[in-house]
Amino acid sequence: MVDRVRIGILGTGRMARDFATGLRDAPDLELLAIGSRSEESAAQFGDEFGVARRFDDYATLAADPDLELVYIATPHAMHCHNSMMCLEAGKAVLCEKPFAINATESRQVVELARSKNLFLMEAMWTRYIPAIERLRELLADGAIGKPQLMVAGGAYMPDFDPDFYLFDPELGGGVLLDAGVYLVSIASMVFGSPEHILATGSLGPTGVDEHDSVLLTHADGSTAHLYVSLRARASPTVTLLGDRGQIFVHAPLFAPSRLTVTIDGKDETIELPFAGNGYQFQAIEAARCIRAGLTESPVMPLDETLAVMDSMDEIRRQIGLVYPMEK
């Protein structure tokens, strides 16, 4: 029997909780440690999820010699610093999306992991959800012929709170980094990197983007039309058109359990339900890679994470969004 991969989490917010819940469906992972900026939050989280080691600062968790993998669940603006701190301490890292604020930061993290020969992965959990695995198989089998066009998007209206990271430029707020990254990533998974990007968006009162429309064009002429908004409501979905038919990825696009394939006007709906909340699959993949001696996942390679961040930078350049720490 293979030893369970011992994992620590940085941060005790919403994602830390969702990830810890997901780990209940990942028997080969042991949630050994939680790190918080506050002793009280670490203790509360530890009690709730039965975590043995509770740290009231992130660096002490990173230094714990018994941990193999650290999952970074802090706001975007901390991802680069937190990932590098863990890598410097010799830990493998699974970092929440967006991987960092921009491509420059992302490259620093990737270069450090590569120089230390340590495992590193963007927590793009959607890639590991069974329905998205099935989507890749359908495309590889030519189910809809050559993919030509994607329409993907979603919109949600959280309560406005200038202190919440989503609206705070100091924390890398805005809808592109929060949700748009899923769309750029799924377009990349299907078409590869775009040759041209055309983006328009509007910034809200705190100066972060609240509404974006993006058109990606690829070298072979295929296109992806992406939209994301904090000013409307629409369940996130993907429609993918090929020269033989189409695939509809039902909501929620981030963790779907249903695909509809349409060929010659005939629909076939494929149900791919999964146990748990879906966050376990990326963790299971990280553990598999670590046990196999891999330093990255072939499903979400680091060069692709960097290419997605390059696209995100270009979209932000076109919509005029520069974060304070980039000025």
Ligand SMILES: NC(=O)c1ccc[n+]([C@@H]2O[C@H](COP(=O)([O-])OP(=O)(O)OC[C@H]3O[C@@H](n4cnc5c(N)ncnc54)[C@H](OP(=O)(O)O)[C@@H]3O)[C@@H](O)[C@H]2O)c1
């Ligand atoms: N994969 C997904 O489905 C998904 C969904 C939502 C969000 N995310 C990503 O996950 C990351 C965290 O999002 P979240 O929704 O969990 O945020 P959150 O609820 O605000 O939690 C973030 C945690 O990070 C820690 N933190 C460190 N520095 C902080 C600072 N300056 N301000 C606020 N918190 C700070 C805090 O934990 P301590 O106080 O314990 O240190 C806090 O609880 C984001 O990058 C986001 O993009 C992913």
